[in-house]
Amino acid sequence: MIRRTAFKLHRYLGLVAGLIILIVGLTGSLLVFRHEINHFLLQSQFGQIVPQRQQVSILSVIDTVKAAYREPKFTLSFFELPTQANAPIRVELGGDNQPTTEVIVNPYTGKILGDRIPQYTIMDIAYNLHNTLLAGELGTVVVGIAAFFLFVLSITGIILWPGWRKLIAGFKIKTNASIKRLNFDIHKVVGIIAAIFLAINGFTGFCWNFYAYTQPIIYAATFTPTPTEPASKPVQGKSTIALAKMLKSADEALPGAKTTYISFPSSPESVFMVGKQFPEEKEVWRSRVYLDRYTGEVLQVRNSRSLSLGDEVVDSFNSWHFGTFGGLPTRILYFLVGLTPLMLFITGLVMWWYQPKNNLSQKWRKLK
Numbered sequence: 001m002i003r004r005t006a007f008k009l010h011r012y013l014g015l016v017a018g019l020i021i022l023i024v025g026l027t028g029s030l031l032v033f034r035h036e037i038n039h040f041l042l043q044s045q046f047g048q049i050v051p052q053r054q055q056v057s058i059l060s061v062i063d064t065v066k067a068a069y070r071e072p073k074f075t076l077s078f079f080e081l082p083t084q085a086n087a088p089i090r091v092e093l094g095g096d097n098q099p100t101t102e103v104i105v106n107p108y109t110g111k112i113l114g115d116r117i118p119q120y121t122i123m124d125i126a127y128n129l130h131n132t133l134l135a136g137e138l139g140t141v142v143v144g145i146a147a148f149f150l151f152v153l154s155i156t157g158i159i160l161w162p163g164w165r166k167l168i169a170g171f172k173i174k175t176n177a178s179i180k181r182l183n184f185d186i187h188k189v190v191g192i193i194a195a196i197f198l199a200i201n202g203f204t205g206f207c208w209n210f211y212a213y214t215q216p217i218i219y220a221a222t223f224t225p226t227p228t229e230p231a232s233k234p235v236q237g238k239s240t241i242a243l244a245k246m247l248k249s250a251d252e253a254l255p256g257a258k259t260t261y262i263s264f265p266s267s268p269e270s271v272f273m274v275g276k277q278f279p280e281e282k283e284v285w286r287s288r289v290y291l292d293r294y295t296g297e298v299l300q301v302r303n304s305r306s307l308s309l310g311d312e313v314v315d316s317f318n319s320w321h322f323g324t325f326g327g328l329p330t331r332i333l334y335f336l337v338g339l340t341p342l343m344l345f346i347t348g349l350v351m352w353w354y355q356p357k358n359n360l361s362q363k364w365r366k367l368k
Helices: 001-034 033-046 058-068 124-134 135-160 167-171 179-209 210-221 243-253 309-322 328-353 359-367
Strands: 075-080 089-094 102-106 111-118 259-265 272-277 285-292 298-302
Touching: 001 033, 001 124, 001 135, 001 309, 001 328, 033 124, 033 259, 058 089, 058 102, 058 111, 058 243, 075 359, 111 298, 124 135, 135 179, 135 243, 167 259, 179 210, 179 309, 179 328, 243 272, 243 285, 243 328
Parallel strands: none
Antiparallel strands: 075 089, 075 259, 089 102, 102 111, 259 272, 272 285, 285 298
16 A cells, blocks of 8 residues: 555656656766866856955955946945955945846955856856756745655665565666566666655755745744844934944854855845854854844854754755765765656656556557
């Protein structure tokens, strides 16, 4: 009964969501090395950056960008410091009814090297295709559902694997057998090797795309209070406080951590978010400070050295989804895992087509 139910779920969920999972898998393979690819593309377009002893200050770069891209057409939205010695500073500018502009700056000279529209770059297209199928909020929902289907497909695939009855048979591919049997063998072997990793990707992808619903469950399951969203308190007649004071307050809130990025407020109630990184951290986004845009008051501190269990679980999704937990070897593994939905979809489609009860294949053969 369990195997029969698992078989039906596996077959029909694969047919319904297979193509979407295939697209998400291929773009996911690309995104595993997104930083390296993006770095290569930036160098190709804007030239090599020669590392020097000292970088220019954040404030001087912002002044340079502001002078070159004047308001009200452009407003600062995001500032990212380089993670590599030969990488540039990237400053994102927002504007009404126009796409985001990304300004590329040499971190050692402060010279603007050029700009680009990030949403038209290969990696941004791949990222949006992976998360939303380039279809906005509707696409986010569709991909989230497909991710849940991938999780179920992985579990049912593990249940159906013939190796539970005879281990050797579960990993054997008969290359001298018929095309139909060879196709089945490839499906079962590739499927069982990738199943655990595909299940992890499906589960984490589902949680991300439905984060508003899954976040409370994660924090409740870990007996952790759900973090509140910090907000600035608008003060009539008062403008945004100087950035220099914001950065000083952020340094004092997390001493010993370097600034990695700044997210600028986009509405009267939104806050400054300053990303920080401790020396032992591999990621640049786990520690951050939230500040009131009008007073500079520290509203919330996220310290990677003292995170709650709920925060640790949520943070772990990133490394488990993209395979960064084991360095380069696991990233290569995840790159290959991202290719398996293509193989599984094709072999699964062939198996469905040649099922004895599948009248479509019989009718097609008669027509031919």
